[in-house]
Amino acid sequence: MRRIISIIIFCIFLVSCFPAAAEAEKGSVNFTKNDRVLILAPHPDDETIGACGAIQNALKKNAKLKVVCYTNGDSNELAFIVYEKRITFRKGEFLHMGEVRRKETVRAMVSLGLKQTDLIFLGYPDFGTPEIFTKYWGKVASYKGLFTRVSKVSYPEAMSPGAPYVGESVLKDIEKIILDFKPTKIFVSHPADVNRDHRSLYLFLQVALWNLEGKINSPQVLPYIIHVARWPLPRGYHPEIALEPPDSLADNGIAWHSLKLTEEEIKIKRDTTAFYKSQNASNPKYLFTFSRSNELFGDFPTLRLDPGDSGEIKWQDLKVYHSLETDPEYKKDEENNIVPDIAYAVSGGRLLARFHLKKKINKDLGVSIFLIGYNRKTDFNKMPKLYIRADSLGLHVRDKKQPLQVKNIEIETQDNELTLKVPLGLLGNPDRILSCARTHPDSLPLDETAWRVIYLQQ
Known part of the structure; x- marks a missing residue:
């Protein structure tokens, strides 16, 4: 009897010594074969930077997956100049860059085991998401892209070619995807991200889910954050370092979830990141900074x-x-x-x-x-x-x-x-x-x- 009591006391001591580990377990991300996982990326490459580990884990469990790119990322002028080694202001050239980035994402996702039919490109304007969400509704002229200078979806591979750049078009596409796919988990960009396309895609998702209440089971929403001042540090590939919440978001009531990655999963994330040559050319270290020992997801409380x-x-x-x-x-x-x-x-x-x-x-x-x-x-x-x-x-x-x-x-x-x-x-x-x-x-x-x-x- 004494031995049993001693074992119990020892176990209690062990648990008390590792509260952080117990807490981390509560905030873990798990997948099953019954999951239907939707990845929403504001730009091509965000799906890999923010959720490549999640994609790998979902595929290992034979979960269903869809990856949706909201824009083709066609207005990154600096990346265009470095990658193409020339300066341009022609709208067709920016649409060309959007097509380059779409193809990079296709190759990256196929390398992970997804099929091209698992990928959806919406083709809405880079840099334009907050303007569309806050201003372009009802009987109004469509938003015009900053560099492309077009006001409708101009990519033939997009879900809705010719759709005007207005809020109704975006909401219709996102609702249709969710209604058809019926996801159990949705990974999306964060409402605190510095990049306003990232923040505004989160808003469109919120409204779409509200509109679909009663028509689908409520999915778990897991926002990932990418753009924060001086985070994460150091820059570059450091697989031995874990992502921790940015200091500015450490005490804001966010319930963080951590997905631990194996050494193999980290290497695969690094190799997948290398597919985005058009973006790596202008900033060789930055994208690889997110190939770390875990991925972080979390949202503000309502x-x-x-x-x-x-x-x-x-x-x-x-x-x-x-x-x-x-x-x-x-x-x-x-x-x-x-x-x-x-x-x-x-x-x-x-x-x-x-x-x-x-x-x-x-x-x-x-x-x-x-x-x-x-x-x-x-x-x-x-x-x-x-x-x-x-x-x-x-x-x-x-x-x-x-x-x-x-x-x-x-x-x-x-x-x-x-x-x-x-x-x-x-x-x-x-x-x-x-x-x-x-x-x-x-x-x-x-x-x-x-x-x-x-x-x-x-």
Whole structure:
């Protein structure tokens, strides 16, 4: 009996000594033969950088797989110049680069064991995703690509050739893919990624999944992050090093999931990355930086706003992801970092957004916020998509591309604090909101928070 008790005590001691290992096990990523895995990549190569290990593990379990590239990555001018060894501004040349990148992805994915029929290319504009998501809905001229200068899907191999560059086209394609494939797991770019195509693809996915509620079983969504200032370090191929969450995202409530890779899987990821010659030419070390001993996936928790009782305001404070666009190494710590701390609440039929800045609002400093509502009873293309800017000159409001003269948005300022009060009716009486905030300092880089999902409790 003493021996049994001693063994039990020893086991308890072992467990207490390794809490991190136990926690890591909770955040692992596992696949079964019944999984249907969808990889959403903003650009050709993101599927490999962010999820090549996941693809390998899913294939080993005989899970079904689909890889979808949202753009063909046709507007990377620097990569074009280095790879082609010439400068061009002809739109046909940029479409040519998009075709080069598509073929690289096909070869890379086939090398892993996927079939060409497992790959889908949507062909939407590189750099254009945030503009389309926030502005191009309804009866409006299509978005025009920055370098390609085309306003419709111009790749014959795309899912919907000729589809106009508007939000309805994108949403229709993503919904059809999900409805047909019925994924159990979706890997997608992160809402805190510096690259705005990456962040906005996440938003399109969120809306598509909301639209399909009740038509499919809810899949597990696993965002991967790629672009963060000075992360990961050191650059280059270091298979012995594990990916850890960026410092700026380490304390934001994200539940991180780690997929451990074997030595063979890491080497395969490195070899697969080598297929993207057009991108490796301009930055030989960068893409290989992600061939490490694990892959990381994780999402922000949903914010849930309660209207409260008896006029009580229940604020939900955000742990803001600071400096999406700026490198802290080139700032004096937080001296010039003025990204606001933000809190949200709902009260009296209004959404409240409270910004706590590190400097007072003045003529050279303003804040702005995107408030994009979702209502299950209203087509998303008809919902308001507000952009509100507040500065010392007052309020400036835009719904999609249309400036609005609005008198019922209130603004309160006190010292370094600014509060916006926006009627829910102006947002289309949403039950969910997608939101992102910015600061607009004079002579300083633009600071921007990650996109967050807000649910309004009824």
